[in-house]
Each structure stands twice: as structure tokens, then as C-alpha cells.
Amino acid sequence: xxxxxxxxxxxxQKVKIFDEEFLPHIDSxxxxxxxxxxxxxxxKDLVQETYLKAxxxxxxxxxxxxxxxxxxxxxxxxxxxxFRKKSKEPSKVDYQExxxxxxxxxxxxxxxxxxxVETVQDMIGDEVSIALNSLAVDFRxxxxxxxxxxxxxxxxxxxxxxxxGTVRSRLHxxxxxxxxxxxxxxxxxxxx
Amino acid sequence: xxxxxxxxxxxxxxxxxxxxxxxxxxxxPLIHQQLDGEISPEEESQLNHHLEKxxxxxxxxxxxQAIKDALQVKLEKKPLPKGLVNSIKLxxxxxxx
Numbered sequence: 001x002x003x004x005x006x007x008x009x010x011x012x013q014k015v016k017i018f019d020e021e022f023l024p025h026i027d028s029x030x031x032x033x034x035x036x037x038x039x040x041x042x043x044k045d046l047v048q049e050t051y052l053k054a055x056x057x058x059x060x061x062x063x064x065x066x067x068x069x070x071x072x073x074x075x076x077x078x079x080x081x082x083f084r085k086k087s088k089e090p091s092k093v094d095y096q097e098x099x100x101x102x103x104x105x106x107x108x109x110x111x112x113x114x115x116x117v118e119t120v121q122d123m124i125g126d127e128v129s130i131a132l133n134s135l136a137v138d139f140r141x142x143x144x145x146x147x148x149x150x151x152x153x154x155x156x157x158x159x160x161x162x163x164x165g166t167v168r169s170r171l172h173x174x175x176x177x178x179x180x181x182x183x184x185x186x187x188x189x190x191x192x
Numbered sequence: 193x194x195x196x197x198x199x200x201x202x203x204x205x206x207x208x209x210x211x212x213x214x215x216x217x218x219x220x221p222l223i224h225q226q227l228d229g230e231i232s233p234e235e236e237s238q239l240n241h242h243l244e245k246x247x248x249x250x251x252x253x254x255x256x257q258a259i260k261d262a263l264q265v266k267l268e269k270k271p272l273p274k275g276l277v278n279s280i281k282l283x284x285x286x287x288x289x
Contacts, residue, residue: 011288018284027272034270044273051280052287111216117251120258125266132263146228147263153230171228172221178259 007059014058021067022054028068028149029075035144036079036137046083050075069151073159076141111176115183119191123182127189131181139174146171213248223253227260 009017029050033043053074054061061070132140145151145159153171157164213219222239225231231239243250 023277026277027269030272030276031270040270040273043270044276047276048280048283052283055284056287111220115255117254117258120255120262123262123266125268128262128266129268132267143263147260148267153228168221168225168230172224175224175256175259176220179255182259 009059009063013063014055017058017061017063017067018055021063022051022071025068025071026051029071032072032144032149033075033079035133035140037083038133042083046075046078049078049082053078066155068149069155069159072145072149072151073161076159111179115179115186119186120182122191123186127185128182131178131185134181135174135177138170139177142167142171143174143178213246215242215246216249216252219243219246219249220252220256223249223256227253227256 026047029047030043033046033050034040037043037046050071054071057074061067132143135143141160142156145156146153151159153164153167156167160167162170219239219242222231222235226236226239243253
């Protein structure tokens with residue numbers, strides 16, 4: 001489509017879209033940014049940068065479509081491009097290596113089956129948060145997008161720019177890792 | 193006495209086989225898909241048929257649901273920093289002026 005044919009919004013339309021379709025998601029965006037960066041100031045900067053980009057490229061957004069997914073994609077890409085190198089990851093991880101390893105058919109990681117429902121129900125928010133935050137960023141991202149933000153697999157595939165099959169397998173792996181973290185934490189804290 | 197011991201052994205063996213599942217790797221992904229609302233009717237039928245006879249997988253389903261609930265209910269939501277919305281709007285105003 002040429003520049004002359006691409007729909008361009010008027011300034012008034014842009015402000016309307018921004019206020020009515022983009023801004024309502026700012027709380028979710030901030031919480032997602034915080035879980036990526038673990039830093040309030042970095043999260044604030046990331047959200048700010050995302051919204052500025054969203055406004056700059058607003059003509060590529062189709063009014064009335066899934067603004068939340070569109071914004072989350074911009075945020076994710078901004079994080080990868082600008083913030084990941086200074087984020088407070090617990091250890092340096094080659095994410096491509098991790099991804100390749102965990103998507104390999106040869107992997108036969110143990111599945112925690114001893115964690116009790118009652119143990120999970122007795123845990124407080126901080127304990128669950130510690131377990132989630134200790135996952136590598138790509139794994140905690142899919143859990144956040146699915147379980148906290150309610151995106152479908154298809155939406156997640158677009159946000160993360162990966163096939164739906166990879167969304168499925170990454171979620172599966174992430175949840176197994178999270179179970180293991182919760183189990184280890186419960187053991188260390190003396191939960192029965 | 194030996195007969196009673198053997199009967200008890202058989203009971204325990206049956207009990208263990210009823211609660212252990214060698215197919216958890218097959219059905220756990222389907223459990224995840226069901227909880228996410230992303231399961232096809234055929235897969236759901238296959239899963240439900242298995243759950244009817246597998247206590248271990250029923251327990252796994254309860255556990256996965258509990259973890260999902262814990263994530264949604266227990267995790268602290270960070271409040272938005274004051275002034276962030278206004279700051280964003282101001283920056284946009286400057287870039288479009």
C-alpha cells in the first residue's frame with residue numbers, strides 16, 4: 001500500500017484513539033514492564049517509550065482492533081532492544097540456547113507432581129512472586145501474558161513473534177519450571 | 193496370616209497403580225490447554241475420558257488450577273506512578289507541536 005493510500009488519522013482522531021483505546025491499558029503495561037525489568041524507574045521509562053512509539057506509529061494501528069496486544073508487542077520489542085541489556089536478570093542466560101534446549105524433543109525434564117494444592121493455596125503473594133520472578137524472562141513472559149493478562153495463544157504468538165506451537169510448548173515448559181520453583185520454595189520454608 | 197499379608201499387598205499395589213499415571217506427559221499439555229480455554233473438542237473429549245479413570249491427572253488438574261488462581265489473585269499489582277500519564281501526554285504534545 002503506498003503512502004497516499006494508507007489511511008491517516010486526523011490529529012483529533014489520533015488523540016481519541018490514544019485516550020480511549022491506548023491509555024486504558026497503562027496499568028497492565030506498567031505491571032508487565034515491571035516484571036520484565038524489576039525496576040520501577042526502568043518500568044516507567046519503558047512504558048513511556050512504548051506509548052510515544054505507539055503514538056508515532058498510530059497510523060499503522062487499525063482503530064477498534066486489539067490495542068492491548070498491539071501495545072504489548074511494542075513494549076516487548078522495546079524491552080528487547082533497549083532494556084534487556086541492563087535489566088536485573090539473576091544470571092546471564094543465552095536465551096536462544098535455553099529456547100533451543102527446551103523445545104528439543106529430546107528434553108525429558110521432570111514434572112513436579114508432589115506439590116500439593118493446599119501448599120499453593122497457603123502461599124502468600126510474595127512467595128508466588130519470587131517463584132515467578134526467578135524464571136528466565138522468556139518463560140515468565142508467557143505466564144504473565146497468559147495467566148495474568150489473559151491473552152489467547154494467537155495473541156501471544158503475535159506479541160512475541162513466534163509460532164503458536166512455540167507459545168504452547170513454551171508455556172508448558174514455563175509452568176513445569178514454575179511448579180518446580182514453588183515446590184523447592186515450599187520445601188525450604190517447611191510447608192508440608 | 194500369610195494369606196492376609198498377600199491380600200494387603202495386592203490392595204496396596206492396586207491403589208498405587210490407580211493413582212500413578214504413566215501418561216502425564218501426554219495429558220499435562222492438554223490440561224494446560226483446557227485451563228487456558230485453548231483445547232479443541234476432540235482433545236477435550238480425549239482428556240475427559242482419561243480424567244475419568246486417572247486420579248493422578250485429576251490431581252494435576254487441581255494443582256494447575258490452584259497455581260493459575262494463585263497467580264491471578266495473590267500477585268501484588270504495582271500502582272501506576274503518579275504523573276506518568278500526564279508526562280506521556282506532555283511529551284507527545286511537544287513532539288507534535
